[in-house]
Amino acid sequence: MMPEKTTVIAAIARTGYVAKGVVYFLVGLLTMQTAIGMGGEAPGTTQALQEIIYRPFGSVLLIAIIIGLLAHAIWRIVQAIFDPENRDDTLFVKLFRVVDFSIGCLYISLSYAAWQILRGLQAQSSDESTEVWIGRILELPFGKWLVILIAVSVLVGGFYQFYSAVVASFDYSFDSKNMSNPEKILLRWLGRIGIFSWGIVYCMVAYLLYRAASTFDAEEAGGLAEALNALRDQPFGIWILGITAGGLIIYGLYLLVLSYYHKVYDGKPFD
Template structure:
């Protein structure tokens, strides 16, 4: 094989990376971070209401349902869908094109972390598009139906365990990222400043709370599979409400709710000043 043929894939990858490094994608991805901020803040507010005796759905679809109402609701949902799709595309380029020069170990870790976010943000974009066309989904109902349909097949329990393990792993990733402050390189603009200390605290609390919420969701998937009870898999809303059945559950729920709001505020700052 000639040198020219060998270098052709690398040349194509360089060209694709250059195409992905555009102002348009940068702007859309930043808007996607802002969308995430709004969703997390709304989920946190609903969770606080539930902790103090109120009602609501502490999950993405519950938050989006509040935004989808009104004349401008569909347009808002389309804009949010585009932002999340752009963020998913940016994460895809992060996990493939930009990661290809990293050492093998770091490349694999980046592929797993950013690849998981591609799926999450892509799913959110589809959910928002469904809201835009008036087909409002319910996250908890979808999770139960998915678990029930999977467990009706011979290998379904294994599939549900894999899904639960994946969600659990993503949750652990966020907790570790928060505790180790691995998010700092994303916001180099505020390093060694008083504002940086506040943003650091928001990042730690926010990432740990988001990770804890995902760990709860993953555990419910595992419980549903191991006990052969699909109804136990209730998504984020069900997992947070289930905390109230345990000692100090309300306090834990409040802590997670406040943490999700902190994550939302951090995501706003990330949208404006973060590295892209």
């Protein structure tokens, strides 16, 4: 029988994956509407959360999403500090744990944005916050080169998403002992398609950051929504946007399925 702390951590992780899956499924769905001409601008996460409040029982759903996003933030911070999934103790994994902590902080911010939407306040989008921070960096000595360095880092992150999709490096978190082979294959392919789509988004964000640095204009930078809209403006952009939107929908489904098949932890802090 699992220790109580392990059960709590597993529940927090799974709750977070459900909320994250719902958000990105909705982002993908709204982006697909844009790609096929049924909507206006492609949305980011904040815009997707705003859509929820207008649905039946929207307030109840948004409260559940806020709880789930906070759960995911807690889970990523726990990953960063305790590494309950017992990943290798390599320099790369240590770097990844720093990324986990940063992502946890970002989801705290996203849950706060959702809380603002619930209260009827204007929440700052990721595009707006990106522009503000890039503007501040550009004002620093060598600010242009710092932004270019950030762009290169994001581009490397995009290439890692492609690599992860190809080799399925994410499947360490699967509860393989309690999954059939077809279930593992299905979940792995959902993850591959969804994560590859994130690679496209990362590369476009890197391009926007580079454009902001080269023009010394923070408004050229952007987050998820700006990256998706920029995709639409490229050659064959509607097709690329539609493929990316489909991938984000699949990524949302992957997270929802992963919430059920996620490994139950036996990490050292929870023995």
